[in-house]
Amino acid sequence: MAQIKKTEVRDAILAAAFELFSAQGYSATALTAISKAAGVSKANLYVYFDSKLDILYTLYEPWMRARIARLEADIAQVPDSRGKLRTLIRALWRDIPSEENGFVNNIMQALSSALPVDQYRPTLVNWLEERITALLESMLSPSRLKIFHGTRIAQILIMALDGYAIHYHLRPKEDDVDDASIEAMVSLILGEPGRASRG
Template sequence: MVQVKKDEVRQAILEAAWQLFSQQTYQRTTLTHIARKVGISSANLYVYFDSKLDILYAVYEPWMRRRLLQIESDIASVRQPLDRVRQILRALWKEIPAEENGFLNNIMQALSTVEKGERYKRSLLEWMETRIGDMIHAALPAERRRSIDKARLARVMVMALDGYSIHRHISARGLADDKTVEMMARLLIGPNDRAKRPRSRTRKPAKRR
């Protein structure tokens, strides 16, 4: 007899998985832990998901999509190119790797231990690269857009995001510092940066006669 899937059970599985992955990481969480927290048998988990990796993607993907869309919304009102690029890099390399007790590192753990037969969803990575590439490319001055390969730039940004996620897992100080963000932002903007703060005009004291 085929079991009927229930939306409330699926949602309970996702909520339990999110809590366990956040608290004790992907590696230390088992399907038995998730099933026990929901109050169902481990066998029943397979009615809803194919594997632990499948469950992780189901909680990770909507979170990451919301987070990147939030960055887009946050920078929409930022006018200066340098400020926009700074804000994007700060979010990618400092904020996201640290959020939700370093939740991003769970996907790093999962991908490093993928077993034969488990599904790897490349579609999310492709969407992330496209979105990040578009954000940064749009923030650059026109002359820089023509000289920078958007797809390759996005790939480097995501690789750095993954790296900072791993470093943060090892040490709370393993995130990009402000100097790194500033250096990369200025490299991307290039030498013709017009987003510098205007110099304060100070009047020279009048010469006495």
Template sequence: MSPKTKEQNEEIRQKTAAAIKEAALELFGKFGYHSTSISQISKAAGVSKGLMYSYFDSKQDLLYNIMLEAMEEGEHLLNGALASSEDPYEQLVQIVEMSIKWVTENLHHWKLLTSLAFQMDVLKGFEELMQEKQGNAMVQAVSLFERLGVEEPLEEAMVFGAMLDGMMLQYMQMEENYPLEKMKQHILKKIKPKQQS
């Protein structure tokens, strides 16, 4: 058997890190962050505790990586929507479409991530990073509503975010019983500029 190439080793490393993160997220969502041990995570991921520490320094570091990855996925989604068109309304449409696709295709994952946000003290230490990422997204959203010519772009951007978050939370709770397409159309109608209506 020939030795593995550098690329093969890196692929194995990435798969192992992903398995650890997914196992941790599953356990954090099921038992709570504070009640989940490193031993439980390593067992669920199918790796030794020692090997797990070669990937993540601590449970806090593991959580940080999970949250950072989710925020980076969000940034990637936003950048993709902004690159899809020059028209601000079409960019907002893409944000809605991509958000729905993102959550519906990874529903279990997003339910677990959302459950973390409601666990007391879990996100301590992440506030600064989260505020920075959310602030950047808000600046982009406000810019889109400014370009649409609305009177209160900050408020419109905040309402847009609240509608999108609310729709996704309700979908997570109700799944196929939630009228997702109907609510998507309702949001798009609400944000459509008057001259385009």
């Protein structure tokens, strides 16, 4: 007999997992702890999710999509390309890595320990590359876009996001990426090497 899935049970699992992942990280959170916090058996947890990674994806994808939607709205309010690019890089390198107690680091922990059988899903990172590329296309001249063919610069910005997420996790009280580094990257992307070296 097939088990009937209940929305409130699924929501309780996700709420418990989000709280635990945010407080102690993906690696330190066991499925047993999630099931206990949600008030369900570990066996019942598997009725709703295939794995701890599946739970994280279910939480992380809408979280990141909503965050990028807010970033796009913020960028739309900035009148000039330099300011738009600064807003983008600051969000990717400084703001997002520290939000929700460094929640983005959970995906770094999960993927660094994942195995081929864990069903890695590249759809979110592909979507993120496309969104960042679309933002960059609205900021850069055609000659600069030609240099950064496709999603290349977006991939670099995302790899730096990953690195800053790990840095925040390991040293949350330490200074994050400074304004001079952000300005240097803005100048490099815009093709203003003189300004980059002064940043």
